[in-house]
Amino acid sequence: MNNYITLSDIENLQELIDEALQLKKKNTAGEVGKGKTLGMLFFNPSLRTRLSTEKAAKLLGMEVMVMNADKDGWALEFEDGAVMDSNKAEHIKEAAAVLSQYCDIIAVRAFPDLKDKEKDEAEVVLKSFQKYASVPVINLESATGHPLQALTDAITISELKTEKRPKVVLTWAPHPKALPQSVPNSFAEVMQKLDADFVIANPEGYNLNPVITKDVEVIHDQDEALKDADFVYVKNWSSYEQYGKALKTDTSWTLTGDKLKKTNNAKVMHCLPVRRNMVIADEVLDSENSVVIHQASNRTFAAQAVLRRLLERKK
Numbered sequence: 258m259n260n261y262i263t264l265s266d267i268e269n270l271q272e273l274i275d276e277a278l279q280l281k282k283k284n285t286a287g288e289v290g291k292g293k294t295l296g297m298l299f300f301n302p303s304l305r306t307r308l309s310t311e312k313a314a315k316l317l318g319m320e321v322m323v324m325n326a327d328k329d330g331w332a333l334e335f336e337d338g339a340v341m342d343s344n345k346a347e348h349i350k351e352a353a354a355v356l357s358q359y360c361d362i363i364a365v366r367a368f369p370d371l372k373d374k375e376k377d378e379a380e381v382v383l384k385s386f387q388k389y390a391s392v393p394v395i396n397l398e399s400a401t402g403h404p405l406q407a408l409t410d411a412i413t414i415s416e417l418k419t420e421k422r423p424k425v426v427l428t429w430a431p432h433p434k435a436l437p438q439s440v441p442n443s444f445a446e447v448m449q450k451l452d453a454d455f456v457i458a459n460p461e462g463y464n465l466n467p468v469i470t471k472d473v474e475v476i477h478d479q480d481e482a483l484k485d486a487d488f489v490y491v492k493n494w495s496s497y498e499q500y501g502k503a504l505k506t507d508t509s510w511t512l513t514g515d516k517l518k519k520t521n522n523a524k525v526m527h528c529l530p531v532r533r534n535m536v537i538a539d540e541v542l543d544s545e546n547s548v549v550i551h552q553a554s555n556r557t558f559a560a561q562a563v564l565r566r567l568l569e570r571k572k
């Protein structure tokens with residue numbers, strides 16, 4: 258693995274899942290990261306990604322530097338050939354090259370603006386870091402994907418499933434703000450690589466990018482989709498069709514205890530942070546069915562498995 262930008266950087270998903278589960282059992286510090294430095298740049302807030310990736314790096318013996326790039330760094334120019342007479346003080350060409358002098362791996366979080374679909378899909382921030390850095394780059398959630406989260410989700414389902422081929426439902430849920438499609442995009446991608454009966458439930462107008470979901474059944478009736486589910490992954494996303502819009506904020510799609518009764522006593526997943534009683538009701542989050550904390554704990558092992566691959570530059 259030379260970078261971890263999208264799930265397609267993983268050659269053998271099952272092997273990586275098994276490695277992460279082995280790391281979880283051992284939980285020992287390795288030597289592979291000794292004398293190496295991870296630099297993490299955040300253009301958006303984070304709790305889990307920031308701390309689990311730092312923990313993972315330290316478990317491998319790495320040093321870690323973290324920067325809130327949106328607040329503490331110079332505003333970056335990404336356009337080639339720009340006359341830099343605006344508020345942007347530094348070009349990505351210098352910034353990425355300089356960071357590569359201090360870090361052996363660079364990790365970046367940069368959400369979409371949710372205004373211009375083409376611009377977000379161009380993944381300018383992540384791709385520019387990849388282009389101008391001379392060290393591996395990790396995606397910590399970008400405009401269109403969250404591959405560390407999706408790897409965690411695949412690990413969690415592999416670990417907790419009791420059926421060989423579980424039914425997994427990704428259901429949209431309401432939220433007061435317009436959120437990225439990054440998490441559901443990557444989850445839909447990873448589920449198509451696992452042995453699962455995978456369906457997506459979302460209201461009309463909320464279909465995800467059809468390129469990503471082209472082989473997935475999409476159901477607009479949440480109750481029907483939830484029937485006999487073994488796992489329910491709950492997540493809000495803003496409209497892809499009316500790009501970046503939050504069209505529906507009523508709570509009819511909130512995952513409640515009554516809705517959960519339609520499932521096969523499903524395990525409930527969410528990447529967190531979650532807005533209680535908007536996305537998922539208290540009675541569900543506080544029940545035995547919720548595995549969201551277990552899921553968050555697996556972030557460390559997903560990050561550890563990826564960092565180790567990049568340090569060893571193994572496929």
Ligand SMILES: NCCC[C@H](NC(=O)CCC(=O)O)C(=O)O
Pocket residue numbers: 398434436437438439440493528529530532
């Ligand atoms: N990294 C996990 C989720 C991050 C982001 N959620 C958020 O921005 C929630 C913000 C709020 O609830 O105000 C998302 O959906 O992609």
Ligand SMILES: NC(=O)OP(=O)(O)O
Pocket residue numbers: 302303304305306307398406528529530
């Ligand atoms: N799930 C996730 O990525 O959480 P943070 O946004 O807190 O990092």
